[in-house]
Amino acid sequence: MSKPILYGADYSVYVRIVRLALAEKQVDYELVPVDVFATGGPPEWYGRHQPFGRIPAFEHGGFALYETSAISRYVDEAFAGPALQPADAKLRATMNQVVGIVDAYAYRTLVWNIYVETVSKPAQGARTDEALVASALPVALTCLAELARLKRDGDWFLGDTLSLADLHLAPVFGYFTKAAAAQALLAGHPALTAWWERMRQRPSYCGTEPTS
Amino acid sequence: MSKPILYGADYSVYVRIVRLALAEKQVDYELVPVDVFATGGPPEWYGRHQPFGRIPAFEHGGFALYETSAISRYVDEAFAGPALQPADAKLRATMNQVVGIVDAYAYRTLVWNIYVETVSKPAQGARTDEALVASALPVALTCLAELARLKRDGDWFLGDTLSLADLHLAPVFGYFTKAAAAQALLAGHPALTAWWERMRQRPSYCGTEPTS
Incomplete structure (x- = not known):
């Protein structure tokens, strides 16, 4: 094929x-x-x-x-290769919940309302919508607290095996962590921070850096 | 349990x-x-x-x-009972695509921008945002054309077996089809219309009518 x-x-x-x-x-x-x-x-x-x-x-x-x-x-x-979705119904549910949280809350809040407003717009000489950023911060805190709560022990989001939870979340973190606000927002979530440090070094992640 | x-x-x-x-x-x-x-x-x-x-x-x-x-x-x-997700990868993908289309386009367009604006708001004495409705109509046409294109032959969305595609779509249609615009928008999509007539008579659907 x-x-x-x-x-x-x-x-x-x-x-x-x-x-x-x-x-x-x-x-x-x-x-x-x-x-x-x-x-x-x-x-x-x-x-x-x-x-x-x-x-x-x-x-x-x-x-x-x-x-x-x-x-x-x-x-x-x-396709062949390692399964990216766990077989256990509860783990799958948490994975699907993370995918849902990315779509419903994290993408808009962490990428558009925080990264684009505070990093991308100023770099292009455009004005940051400070009210939008201010309204995004509490949602960002909830996103990170929920992700930290849902993360299982182990190297990856659901434990010892990489899953779609990691892959849907990583590109959002890729932009979000470029924002100055990210460090303070991530403080108090060492397991999430450690996950991100591992994830960003993974060959699949390094090999898909944006060129534009 | x-x-x-x-x-x-x-x-x-x-x-x-x-x-x-x-x-x-x-x-x-x-x-x-x-x-x-x-x-x-x-x-x-x-x-x-x-x-x-x-x-x-x-x-x-x-x-x-x-x-x-x-x-x-x-x-x-x-839980036990009939599987609501097909085993075949392509059918599962189409099911997941329909779930995604509902979340990304159909819910906002068909329920909020068409049903709420033209049915719910006037019933409560509130004013319809005609510009919003006008901008929703082409998106609604695309939604329905895409759903009609993706629907497989058979009684249910993916063919002969009911799936999450039917269940995620049905409540959206429940509101949308109360709007006067729905009939014209659905014209030319007889298979989708027939699906809806079957779906709305299904006991699970009849037994979950909103009470408020």
């Missing part, structure tokens, strides 16, 4: 989640660049792959798929 | 998704009312169950869980 195609930009948290899953499964793939922030939006042809105009989209031997959680689970289930 | 507890309000699309899963698995449970729209927000004690203040939250013999997709999958995997 032809190698899978991933459409998206490597700066995207969600594209990187899929790239991490593909790297962990040692699946060779083609990354087709799609910039959703380009003037006028993504190119017209991309509508055939993701009609809502978001990234990533994925294709594997004629099977087309979008929505990151669907793609990362499919990559785990359709 | 004690029977599971579900925290939430029966008007909630996301609470109903979990109730549908519990009903399909024939699991007896206790529904503890939590009204997130109450003046001042949900009661203080609820913060222990869902620190972001959203519904539902779930508990099963001391195992606490929130995020609907995590709960509905856990209910499927932890």
